[in-house]
Amino acid sequence: MIRPPWALLAEVTHACPLHCPYCSNPLQLVRRSAELGTADWARVLDEAGELGVVQAHISGGEPLLRPDLTEIVTAADRAGIYTQLVTSGVGLTANRLAELTTAGLNSVQLSVQDATPARSDHIAGRDSFDDKCRAAAIIREADLPFGLNIVLHRLNLDHLDDIIRLAVTWGADRVELANTQFYGWALRNRRALMPGQDQLAAARETVAAWQKRLGGVPELIWVLPDWADGVAKPCMGGWGTTSVTVAPDGTALPCPAASSIDGLDAPNVRDLPLRWIWEESAAFGRYRGTAWMPEPCRSCPSKETDFGGCRCQAYALTGDAARTDPACRLSPDHHLVQPTPGTAPLTYRMPQ
Amino acid sequence: MNAAEWRPRIRRGIVLRWDGVRESDILLMPERVVVLNPQAGQILRLCDGTRTAADISTILAERFPNAPVATEVPTFLRRIQDQGWFA
Numbered sequence: 001m002i003r004p005p006w007a008l009l010a011e012v013t014h015a016c017p018l019h020c021p022y023c024s025n026p027l028q029l030v031r032r033s034a035e036l037g038t039a040d041w042a043r044v045l046d047e048a049g050e051l052g053v054v055q056a057h058i059s060g061g062e063p064l065l066r067p068d069l070t071e072i073v074t075a076a077d078r079a080g081i082y083t084q085l086v087t088s089g090v091g092l093t094a095n096r097l098a099e100l101t102t103a104g105l106n107s108v109q110l111s112v113q114d115a116t117p118a119r120s121d122h123i124a125g126r127d128s129f130d131d132k133c134r135a136a137a138i139i140r141e142a143d144l145p146f147g148l149n150i151v152l153h154r155l156n157l158d159h160l161d162d163i164i165r166l167a168v169t170w171g172a173d174r175v176e177l178a179n180t181q182f183y184g185w186a187l188r189n190r191r192a193l194m195p196g197q198d199q200l201a202a203a204r205e206t207v208a209a210w211q212k213r214l215g216g217v218p219e220l221i222w223v224l225p226d227w228a229d230g231v232a233k234p235c236m237g238g239w240g241t242t243s244v245t246v247a248p249d250g251t252a253l254p255c256p257a258a259s260s261i262d263g264l265d266a267p268n269v270r271d272l273p274l275r276w277i278w279e280e281s282a283a284f285g286r287y288r289g290t291a292w293m294p295e296p297c298r299s300c301p302s303k304e305t306d307f308g309g310c311r312c313q314a315y316a317l318t319g320d321a322a323r324t325d326p327a328c329r330l331s332p333d334h335h336l337v338q339p340t341p342g343t344a345p346l347t348y349r350m351p352q
Numbered sequence: 353m354n355a356a357e358w359r360p361r362i363r364r365g366i367v368l369r370w371d372g373v374r375e376s377d378i379l380l381m382p383e384r385v386v387v388l389n390p391q392a393g394q395i396l397r398l399c400d401g402t403r404t405a406a407d408i409s410t411i412l413a414e415r416f417p418n419a420p421v422a423t424e425v426p427t428f429l430r431r432i433q434d435q436g437w438f439a
Contacts, residue, residue, distance in 0.1 A: 107381075144365060145382045
């Protein structure tokens with residue numbers, strides 16, 4: 001019996017005003033003309049609720065670029081699904097947020113790239129810090145649960161003290177300090193973004209000191225990259241066990257990065273019901289459980305904990321999605337994730 | 353807090369609902385789902401900001417005359433308060 005998913009990542013568009021060089025969207029971005037329409041999203045959310053999804057991240061790209069975002073949130077709310085808007089903050093007005101909240105929006109996650117306008121805008125690839133500052137005030141004023149997400153890398157890790165101070169000033173309830181994982185655009189920019197171990201060690205101490213000082217308000221979540229400690233992560237809580245991603249064109253994926261895996265033959269919600277996709281499709285069954293595993297995973301006591309790590313990272317680095325995640329120190333490919341920091345120009349996320 | 357005055361209410365941004373697929377009450381909040389056992393669900397459904405903690409114990413004592421409501425309900429409410437899930 002296949003247990004139902006808890007969460008849906010709804011990537012409602014790949015369009016985005018920002019150009020972050022670590023973006024988790026695939027290199028091949030979906031064009032706006034290929035996006036699912038309002039009725040399709042409403043149906044997908046309804047099917048998701050029936051299937052057992054109780055949380056949805058309404059993400060992108062920048063979801064605020066969808067003029068029908070309110071209808072999408074309404075459909076999620078009707079399906080009993082708790083919604084989080086994942087936004088750059090660009091284009092968020094008090095009126096827009098009020099409309100979304102009335103439609104049932106439950107929480108907001110805002111991104112920021114660094115602690116000062118010049119540095120944040122440099123990473124984002126456009127002026128956006130002032131918009132984010134305004135967005136933070138609007139979210140706070142609306143009294144919604146407010147998460148702030150900062151992707152960390154070589155260019156901003158040394159400013160962590162200022163970044164946490166900014167999060168406190170902006171009034172975030174929860175601060176995700178997420179070290180870059182290297183696939184998609186981040187893999188392309190690995191040389192420029194890969195931090196040194198000394199940077200990570202100092203940052204870890206900074207976070208621990210702030211956690212002690214703040215006593216949980218806001219809550220600071222430090223997400224260490226898997227390559228740094230040689231422990232593979234249970235990607236998406238295990239392939240096809242916890243979460244389903246629907247890309248802007250309706251492609252259903254066990255992980256947002258999985259569209260890069262050749263031969264996955266990912267099903268599309270335009271053609272098939274979400275329940276069939278989750279329970280019956282070859283793509284969702286492919287790396288579910290432990291039967292597919294090679295050594296050293298097959299005989300490893302951690303196989304029910306980390307599920308062999310990230311399939312997309314294994315594919316990106318070795319060309320074989322069924323190999324042990326190179327992030328694991330027991331992987332024969334572990335040398336592929338050793339830090340090789342250096343300086344390199346940033347390749348900004350752009351339509352190809 | 354005084355059980356005769358405290359009127360516990362689930363905080364804004366946290367949703368308590370019945371999950372028909374898993375046949376459990378659940379609490380939904382950012383990045384987190386808490387699956388409640390039937391007792392926890394019963395207690396939290398009474399925490400609507402109108403009833404005092406004492407009222408809640410009284411109601412549950414009537415519903416479950418043989419259960420150790422007088423000790424367990426206040427302990428549970430304090431735990432939820434410590435988690436920061438009440439307003």
